[in-house]
Amino acid sequence: MTWPSLEFLALLVCFLTPCIFAQETCQIGRDLADVPHTVRSDLYRGQQNFTVSMLQAINKATPNENVFFSPYSTFHALLLAYFGARGQTEAELTQALSLQWAKNKNHVLSGYNLEKKSRLMRAKKMPLQFAGADRIYFDKEIPLTDCVKDIFHEELASLDFHNNAEQSRIEINNWISNVTQNEIPDMLSPGDVDAQTQLVLANAAYFKGQWSNKFDPKDTKKDIFYTSESKHSFVDMMHKRGTYNLALDEYLGAYVLEMPYVTSNDNEKESDISMIVILPPFHNLDGVLAKLTPDSLDDALKEGMAREVEVALPKFAFEQKLELVPILREVGINSLFEKEADLSDFSANSLPIGDAKHVAKIKVDEEGSTASAATVLFSFRSARPLEPTKFECNHPFLFLIYDYSAKAILFTGIYRDPMTQK
Incomplete structure (x- = not known):
């Protein structure tokens, strides 16, 4: 695979x-x-x-x-x-x-x-x-x-x-x-x-x-991505249920998820570089950007707690x-x-x-594209404790490639619209 x-x-x-x-x-x-x-x-x-x-x-x-x-x-x-x-x-x-x-x-x-x-x-x-x-x-x-x-x-x-x-x-x-x-x-x-x-x-x-907690290609399927409340399109959405650090940051008004990479071929050691996905509710991406500072990012990362999460992330x-x-x-x-x-x-x-x-x-991808998973609109509320949290990136979000050892942002971007991919 x-x-x-x-x-x-x-x-x-x-x-x-x-x-x-x-x-x-x-x-x-x-x-x-x-x-x-x-x-x-x-x-x-x-x-x-x-x-x-x-x-x-x-x-x-x-x-x-x-x-x-x-x-x-x-x-x-x-x-x-x-x-x-x-x-x-x-x-x-x-x-x-x-x-x-x-x-x-x-x-x-x-x-x-x-x-x-x-x-x-x-x-x-x-x-x-x-x-x-x-x-x-x-x-x-x-x-x-x-x-x-x-x-x-x-x-x-x-x-x-x-x-x-x-x-x-x-x-x-x-x-x-x-x-x-x-x-x-x-x-x-x-x-x-x-x-x-x-x-x-x-x-x-x-x-x-390479993801520390890798996606399985058979769990990828076509799901809806909402560019706005009135505009949507279908994307290849990758799905994974696993344990991730997740924070509900009240100041930024967004969920913050950490997805680490591995540094060894035996898949036992996580690296000090991770993808950080910041997922706001609809219409609040600019609000998150206005509040984003080194201090607010540090605070959000410190708030992250390991929990079971159902992640849905577009392949793009x-x-x-x-x-x-x-x-x-x-x-x-x-x-x-x-x-x-x-x-x-x-x-x-x-x-x-x-x-x-x-x-x-x-390029964010994996091989294969057949599976099933629910498509739901994101709501800015914490999940019930006994259920896995759903972190569904089906509307615009911010992502960072973050180096913990230097506290440096290596790459960053905003994913808004699958139809504008080049």
Whole structure:
């Protein structure tokens, strides 16, 4: 029998145009003393804040569509920009990425390096797969500061954008395809980079997990999904009765279910990464989003109690491509895209960013599609104690792929309408 699987892939790319002016060498790598022991948790507390801001901005831009993106990937690509930024550009990135806790860039760099080590260790675990990688592609003629060459030697790559832009585009695409297990082979289209390109900042991320409590394909059947009270369609609905952590969160006004993945082939050990499904009543998804914060998410997860649950979850797959510049402007990142953008900690040349793109794919599925299960409208009431709780995702819901070890949201999305799947 084939395992049910989830696959998540995402990438952010920023393109930069020719240089404008020069400044002194960068400050990264200096003043390494007095690094707080909480740097990793502080860094990903900021990532949670950024996630919520991004989710609200994307939901505002696409209020009636499915949403899926990787705040982890986006956050990491913007961290690369932060390490190279100064002045107003640095100030805006500090605010948007919630890095005010750090006295200097070296505190943030320490958290970044700790997370990178953890990421590499997790990549060795099977069958859970989580891979993330960062790259800073510079044109070979750009003079880099010594500290950037010393600190980011694993992330740096030199390309000949000026004389061979097309080959450079192919090389970047090949790297992305490799990290994402060939799921995103053509991130950059012809013409996306040209002879004027000076720098590309990129993060690629891939996740594939197997349910700790797997669905049986024979229990999948066609059920109704209510996009609204007056609009519905049929979906392949997976069904499973099992023990899950479930909370009825009064503040969010929603049920919160945790669905963990396994990290070992014997299916005995659960991973520290889970899918969190937040299911509100009809017409209250925006209300949940308005109340969602790192604190309210933490509180909801702490309230979860193990109980027998009848889960009904749609099988779905879709891809989302985002033009990120207007979304990032919505969360307060503006000067990065202006002529005055200051990235002089990367080079004696300061370069403005020209574009930012994000591609994300998700697939939630299992083999087979025959079974029976009741379709009921969700009511915001707790079940009677002697009966299994019904957690039926038959109307719009929010989902997160959550890393408990770092308290980081790796991927997130909103499933609204089966008819808009791509």
